[in-house]
Amino acid sequence: MDYNFKEIEAKWQEYWAKNHTFKAEVDSSRPKYYVLDMFPYPSGAGLHVGHPLGYIASDIYSRYKRLKGFNVLHPMGYDAFGLPAEQYAIQTGHHPAETTETNINRYRAQMDRIGFSYDWSREIRTCDPAYYKWTQWAFLKMYGCWYDPDLDKARPIEELVRRFETAGYDGITPEQWKAASPKERDAILMNYRIAYQGVTSVNWCPKLGTVLANDEVKEGLSVRGGHPVEQKKMTQWQLRVSAYAQRLLDDMESLEWTDSLKEMQRNWIGRSQGAEMVFKTYCEDKEYDVTIFTTRADTVFGVTFLVLAPESEWVEKLTSASQKQAVEEYLAATKKKTERERISQTHTVTGVFSGSYAVNPLTGDKVPVWISEYVLSGYGTGAIMAVPAHDSRDWAFAKTFDLPIIPLIEGCDVSNQSFDAKEGIMCNSGFLNGKTVKEAIPAAIDYVESKGIGHRKINYRLRDAIFSRQRYWGEPFPMYFKDGIATPLPEDCLPLTLPQISKYKPTETGEPPLGRAKDWTYEGCPLEKSTMPGFAGSSAYYLRYMDPHNDSALVSREADEYWRNVDLYIGGAEHATGHLIYSRFWNKFLYDLGYVCEKEPFRKLVNQGMIQGRSNFVYRIQGTNTFVSCGLKDQYATTEIHVNVNIVHNDRLDLEAFKAWLPEYKDAEFILENGEYICGWAIEKMSKSMYNVVNPDFICDTYGADTLRLYEMFLGPIEQSKPWDTKGIDGVNRFLRKVWRMFWDRDNYLVEDRKATPAELKSLHKLIGKAATDIEAFSFNTTVSAFMIAANELGELNCHCREILEPLVIVLSPFAPHIAEELWASLGHKESITYASFPEYIEAYTVENNVTYPVSFNGKTRFTVDLAKSLTPAEVEAAVKSLDQTAKYLDGKNIVKVIVVPGKIVNIVLK
RNA sequence: GCCUUGGUGGUGAAAUGGUAGACACGAGGGACUUAAAAUCCCUUGGCCCGAAACGGCCGUGCGGGUUCGAUUCCCGCCCGAGGCACCA
Numbered sequence: 001m002d003y004n005f006k007e008i009e010a011k012w013q014e015y016w017a018k019n020h021t022f023k024a025e026v027d028s029s030r031p032k033y034y035v036l037d038m039f040p041y042p043s044g045a046g047l048h049v050g051h052p053l054g055y056i057a058s059d060i061y062s063r064y065k066r067l068k069g070f071n072v073l074h075p076m077g078y079d080a081f082g083l084p085a086e087q088y089a090i091q092t093g094h095h096p097a098e099t100t101e102t103n104i105n106r107y108r109a110q111m112d113r114i115g116f117s118y119d120w121s122r123e124i125r126t127c128d129p130a131y132y133k134w135t136q137w138a139f140l141k142m143y144g145c146w147y148d149p150d151l152d153k154a155r156p157i158e159e160l161v162r163r164f165e166t167a168g169y170d171g172i173t174p175e176q177w178k179a180a181s182p183k184e185r186d187a188i189l190m191n192y193r194i195a196y197q198g199v200t201s202v203n204w205c206p207k208l209g210t211v212l213a214n215d216e217v218k219e220g221l222s223v224r225g226g227h228p229v230e231q232k233k234m235t236q237w238q239l240r241v242s243a244y245a246q247r248l249l250d251d252m253e254s255l256e257w258t259d260s261l262k263e264m265q266r267n268w269i270g271r272s273q274g275a276e277m278v279f280k281t282y283c284e285d286k287e288y289d290v291t292i293f294t295t296r297a298d299t300v301f302g303v304t305f306l307v308l309a310p311e312s313e314w315v316e317k318l319t320s321a322s323q324k325q326a327v328e329e330y331l332a333a334t335k336k337k338t339e340r341e342r343i344s345q346t347h348t349v350t351g352v353f354s355g356s357y358a359v360n361p362l363t364g365d366k367v368p369v370w371i372s373e374y375v376l377s378g379y380g381t382g383a384i385m386a387v388p389a390h391d392s393r394d395w396a397f398a399k400t401f402d403l404p405i406i407p408l409i410e411g412c413d414v415s416n417q418s419f420d421a422k423e424g425i426m427c428n429s430g431f432l433n434g435k436t437v438k439e440a441i442p443a444a445i446d447y448v449e450s451k452g453i454g455h456r457k458i459n460y461r462l463r464d465a466i467f468s469r470q471r472y473w474g475e476p477f478p479m480y481f482k483d484g485i486a487t488p489l490p491e492d493c494l495p496l497t498l499p500q501i502s503k504y505k506p507t508e509t510g511e512p513p514l515g516r517a518k519d520w521t522y523e524g525c526p527l528e529k530s531t532m533p534g535f536a537g538s539s540a541y542y543l544r545y546m547d548p549h550n551d552s553a554l555v556s557r558e559a560d561e562y563w564r565n566v567d568l569y570i571g572g573a574e575h576a577t578g579h580l581i582y583s584r585f586w587n588k589f590l591y592d593l594g595y596v597c598e599k600e601p602f603r604k605l606v607n608q609g610m611i612q613g614r615s616n617f618v619y620r621i622q623g624t625n626t627f628v629s630c631g632l633k634d635q636y637a638t639t640e641i642h643v644n645v646n647i648v649h650n651d652r653l654d655l656e657a658f659k660a661w662l663p664e665y666k667d668a669e670f671i672l673e674n675g676e677y678i679c680g681w682a683i684e685k686m687s688k689s690m691y692n693v694v695n696p697d698f699i700c701d702t703y704g705a706d707t708l709r710l711y712e713m714f715l716g717p718i719e720q721s722k723p724w725d726t727k728g729i730d731g732v733n734r735f736l737r738k739v740w741r742m743f744w745d746r747d748n749y750l751v752e753d754r755k756a757t758p759a760e761l762k763s764l765h766k767l768i769g770k771a772a773t774d775i776e777a778f779s780f781n782t783t784v785s786a787f788m789i790a791a792n793e794l795g796e797l798n799c800h801c802r803e804i805l806e807p808l809v810i811v812l813s814p815f816a817p818h819i820a821e822e823l824w825a826s827l828g829h830k831e832s833i834t835y836a837s838f839p840e841y842i843e844a845y846t847v848e849n850n851v852t853y854p855v856s857f858n859g860k861t862r863f864t865v866d867l868a869k870s871l872t873p874a875e876v877e878a879a880v881k882s883l884d885q886t887a888k889y890l891d892g893k894n895i896v897k898v899i900v901v902p903g904k905i906v907n908i909v910l911k
Numbered sequence: 912g913c914c915u916u917g918g919u920g921g922u923g924a925a926a927u928g929g930u931a932g933a934c935a936c937g938a939g940g941g942a943c944u945u946a947a948a949a950u951c952c953c954u955u956g957g958c959c960c961g962a963a964a965c966g967g968c969c970g971u972g973c974g975g976g977u978u979c980g981a982u983u984c985c986c987g988c989c990c991g992a993g994g995c996a997c998c999a
Contacts, residue, residue: 219996260915260994267914267995274999294999307999347997379998386999392912393997461998576994714935716923721992728923728936735935737949782925785934792934 001747003740005704009818013115021832022117024073026562033070034563035062036542036602038571038579041079042103044088045688047110049696049712049724050611054570056709057608057718057780059116061568063814064775066117067838073563074117075545077124078104079538083208083224086473089504096473096504100127113700114708115817117834122548126537127473133495134544134554135536136478139467140488142195142589143479147243153592154194154243161189186485194240194589195467197486201311201377202466204232209506210470211236213533214463215578220338230338237467237477237530241585245269245460248584256604258719264576270461275445276381277454279306281369283318283356290314290358290369293380293459296422297448298440299387300362301429302406304398306369307384308354310334311377318369320355327352327371334373342373349374349400361453362430372397380459389414409437465582467533472504472513474531480522489522496527538579539586542566542601560596569602572610580605606778609721610685611712613692616648617641617680618658625664628671630680643679644691653677683723694724706816707733713780713815732784736819738791739812742800743823750800751827758845760804763793765845771811772841780815787812802827807839 016022037058040051062074078100085096085103104125111118124131145154163169164177172188180188190196203212207227211234216223249269252262274295281290290306308314310331319327330352337345351372358369374393375384388398388405395418398405407414409424422441426432431447432440448454468477478489478496489496499517507515514520514529521527540554547559565587580602587601618627619638628636630651647657655677659665670677684690699708710732716722743751756764767790774783794804806827813820813833824833 258915263915264994270995270998272998292999296999342997374997374999376998384999391999393999396997459998573993714923720917722923725923725936731935734950741950781923782934785925788934 001744001749003737003819005706005736005818008822009113009115009700009705012818012821013112015821016115016117016832017112017120019832020121021834022074022119023121024071024119026559027071028562030069030071032073032563033062033065033568034073034542034566035065035568036074036545036566036570037076038569038575039077039079039538039541040107041082041084042100042107043084044099044103045693046103046106047696048611048613048686048693049699049708050686052111052114052696052708053611053712053718054572054606054608055111055116056114056712057606057778058568058570060709060713060780060814061775061778063117063817063834064838066834067810067814067836069837073122073545074119075122075124075548076111076116076118076120077122077541077545078107078126079534079541080104080125080127081474081537082534083471083473086471086504089473093503097127100125110697113705114696115705117817122545124541124544124548126475126541129495129497130551131541131544132475132537134540135475135532136494136496137491137554138540138586138590139195139532139536140478140491140494141593142239143193143488145194145589145593146189146192147194147240152247154589155592157189157193160192164188183483183485194243195237196240197235197237199233199235200238200464200466201231202234202236203229204234205229211466211468213466213535213578215581216533220342220344228338231335237528239465239467239582239585241465241581242460242462244585244588245271245462246458247588248462248581251584251588251600255600255602257602258605258607261573261576261580261605261607264573265581268462268577268581272459272461274457274459275448275454276457277361277385277448279358279361279385281306281314281318281356281358283354284320286317288314288317290318290383291381292383292385293457294385296387296390296441297444297454298426298429298432298435298437299390299408300360300385300444300448301432302387302389302408303360303365303367303385304388304404304406305367305386306358307351307375307386307394307397308369308371309375309377309382310371310373312371312375312382314383315354315371318354318356323353323355327354330371347396349396351397351401353401361448361451368403370397370401378463379461388418390419392418392420394418462581465535465585467536468530469533470506470512470530472498472501472531474533475536476514476531477528479528480525481528482525486528487525493522498531535579535582539582540590542569542583543587543590543596554590554595565598565600566602567604569605570608571605573607606718608718612683612721612723613686613690613694614645614723614725615682615684615690615692616643616645616651616653617682618643618653618677619680625667626669626671627677629673629676630678631673632671633680640680642689642691645694648679651679651681653679686724694726699726699729703729703733704736704818706736706819710736710784710815714784716781718778718780731788735788735791736816738795739808739823740819742791742794742805743826749826751802751805752800753802756799756801756803757797760794760797760799760801761842761845763790763797763799764804764807765842766790768807768811768839769841769843769846772838775814784815787815809833810836810839 035058037055058074062072065072080100085099088094088099089096126132126135144157146157146160147153148155148159160169164172165174168174168177177185190198203214203217205212205222205227208222208225212222212229217229220229221227222229249266249271252265255262272295274293275297276291276293277297277300279290279292281288292306308318315327315331330350351370354369354371356369357366359365360367374397375382386394386397388394388403389407389412390409395405395414397403405414406428407419408426408429409419410427412419412424422437424437426435426437426440429440432444435443445454445456449456476496476498478494479486480489481487499514499520501513501516503516504513506513509515512529512531514531520529542565543555543560546563547553547555550556583601587596588599590596591599617630617640619630619633620627620641621636621638628638643653643658644661647654647661655670659668684692686693696708707729711729714728714732743749767786770786771783774780774786790808805823809820809823809827810833813824813836817833821833824836
């Protein structure tokens with residue numbers, strides 16, 4: 001009987017679905033294990049071979065854990081709100097829900113073909129009202145809470161109100177609170193709520209017509225679509241993520257994440273320790289206190305000017321009449337620049353003098369106050385003290401505008417560049433002279449604190465998350481505006497479902513698309529018209545999987561206390577500063593309120609690498625319809641054009657297929673080399689627009705899902721990015737057929753009931769041992785190698801022994817589940833192999849040929865000699881004695897292992 | 912510029928202080944076959960000596976170091992990938 005993968009795979013996929021083989025239930029008699037994939041956004045292009053890489057790895061691990069006796073939760077769903085479906089809707093008028101539904105069905109069909117062990121009864125979609133009810137619910141909770149710095153956690157806002165009413169808090173007295181109007185009170189509370197509305201400078205993308213979060217912008221362009229982004233002041237809903245900065249930093253310690261990913265989060269959070277200091281500042285005859293932040297309090301003696309961010313609120317107050325025009329011109333010019341322009345012009349120094357002067361609190365010197373865009377309004381206080389001798393940016397500014405530079409460290413030369421290093425001995429610095437920089441920093445802060453002109457301060461780069469999007473296809477905010485005050489919807493009105501609208505574009509008056517909805521009101525008051533961003537729905541989805549059909553809670557206490565958090569999370573590293581921060585924040589907030597029992601959502605995280613595409617190019621001679629082969633292209637002026645990789649074989653273009661590919665190439669002519677058209681190539685991201693997408697369905701058709709699974713694992717370490725390349729896929733396919741032939745030849749079932757031989761047991765147990773350690777270590781490529789070695793050895797031994805084949809099939813089943821099920825059934829088992837147990841590794845079988853033999857040397861040192869093959873003990877002893885030169889480095893306590901190959905001693909191992 | 916990674920045959924890669932290149936692809940040779948497919952066997956890092964060898968030398972980006980022994984640890988360079996980027 002032949003290995004008919006098509007029949008086998010269809011049969012077992014149907015069996016698993018029909019028997020709910022992978023359904024998980026709370027079961028306190030067994031230990032739980034929660035394996036999660038980052039759920040996909042169902043795009044129109046369908047799955048390509050890169051997507052399943054992580055899914056296959058997590059599936060292998062899930063199946064392995066089941067065999068090890070764990071109750072495994074392994075769910076899947078869809079991150080279904082998002083821009084592409086909405087853009088498509090704007091162009092075609094199709095409702096985004098329809099496109100999303102179509103795409104999801106395609107994704108599901110593709111995933112089913114690969115044989116994943118998901119519990120589909122727990123599927124969730126972020127765009128499903130029954131799901132986003134809980135996204136809205138969490139938002140209401142955040143709106144109803146503030147961050148109490150004393151308890152260091154989120155608490156109901158009523159507690160803050162009580163403080164205002166009784167003892168007063170944060171500079172607001174009970175009298176002031178009582179005197180405040182409802183609107184004023186609302187404004188005060190907005191400064192404390194975890195979810196709050198406020199005016200900030202936001203990343204505005206005019207092309208997309210919406211605001212973007214910091215992690216949705218790269219190099220001044222939107223991550224989705226690559227459109228320019230500019231800064232704009234707007235009233236937006238925001239989440240006070242910054243309140244959790246320190247906890248997000250501290251709790252990372254306990255996580256099993258890669259160092260690089262932790263480092264990325266640390267940089268994003270950007271903790272920096274320093275001091276805030278007050279400079280008395282005079283504008284004409286008025287006096288102001290300007291607070292600055294610095295990490296180099298030791299350099300106050302070198303301050304020769306202050307700088308304000310253009311957006312700083314000090315700018316207006318500190319601009320003198322004589323400088324007013326110059327400042328206004330500068331502000332206007334700055335405002336006009338897009339984010340991208342500001343970034344690309346990082347090294348051109350711009351600025352304007354404000355006309356006012358500050359007094360250095362330590363020296364009493366009068367220094368000018370400048371305005372420059374190199375100071376950011378969103379960080380620290382939006383104002384800095386400039387020490388050009390010891391900060392490169394201040395130095396460049398001082399050089400450009402000819403401001404004085406005072407060196408503060410003995411022997412440093414600041415004529416050509418600043419001296420930024422935090423080392424050396426202080427000079428020109430009054431009471432700090434003679435101290436090292438490391439001593440001077442705390443000494444300076446102590447002094448400033450004692451004088452009451454400054455204090456220690458920790459700043460974070462992490463900003464609050466902008467939570468409003470001027471889009472249609474997202475979760476509506478459960479908020480309405482009563483007398484102009486943002487008011488939460490009662491909880492029992494959730495979910496607030498998306499209304500139908502006629503067009504998906506923003507309205508003519510510039511309102512978000514929801515402005516088109518009829519009757520978008522609650523009790524006659526207007527509802528919020530913006531919607532939530534993409535990360536809203538993905539922030540707590542791992543909790544919902546634990547209890548996906550619960551209508552009365554996000555997750556029941558019982559389910560939460562059993563499943564707790566994700567043991568293994570697999571996904572791309574591109575979410576380091578987005579989803580993985582927001583999710584941790586969201587989880588901590590729910591933890592503070594007692595809704596979840598774990599501080600962190602994802603215990604262990606593995607970042608799978610990207611599978612890149614290998615693109616092919618043709619070269620069109622400019623202005624013609626003639627294409628020249630790659631080797632000759634330098635002789636012409638050509639344009640490089642992506643060509644569909646499916647009509648190119650080994651970089652040779654199929655000319656007929658090319659002409660038939662697109663109408664514009666129907667009459668194409670070619671200049672060949674050696675009778676062939678050779679294409680150029682490059683490794684790029686796999687994407688539809690580059691025509692380099694390889695579809696997993698195609699591999700499943702020609703080789704089968706089991707081969708696809710093994711091959712993707714065999715390509716190399718899971719964390720590594722690599723180009724997709726099918727050469728080599730025959731190797732794993734051959735291996736599967738080899739396993740099949742241990743059971744069947746053309747006509748007969750070969751399995752024998754007999755005792756296994758020592759050689760067979762050795763091969764088997766080598767495999768079991770290697771597979772168990774490698775799977776635990778996520779080294780799936782070496783596990784596949786171990787399978788091949790075992791198959792070769794057992795094939796050579798002509799092994800058809802049941803005692804060997806049964807455990808072998810179990811070990812294979814996480815990787816190639818379909819063939820494993822089929823062979824398992826052929827051995828007479830009635831139940832799915834999912835319910836089998838992973839075989840025990842027995843070391844005795846694998847070492848039986850290597851005798852360990854103790855030898856004494858110089859009467860003291862004990863050697864343990866690993867005897868290989870044919871050496872006699874006497875020969876070993878003789879060989880060891882010849883080691884006098886190395887033996888003198890060994891003392892009596894060390895156990896030494898001597899590795900011997902026939903005839904000579906190769907190496908010595910100290911143990 | 913800063914942080915994090917990585918650099919090993921023709922290719923994907925093993926080996927985390929102990930015989931470098933497991934396993935696989937590709938390539939070459941052979942067996943079976945009328946033939947093909949399938950399957951199986953041999954060779955395959957480089958150089959040198961040789962009739963042959965279980966013969967010698969070199970070899971893990973480059974240069975040093977530690978060690979009896981380094982792909983692995985330390986120092987300094989070079990190159991690639993990813994992240995951050997006026998964060999005071």
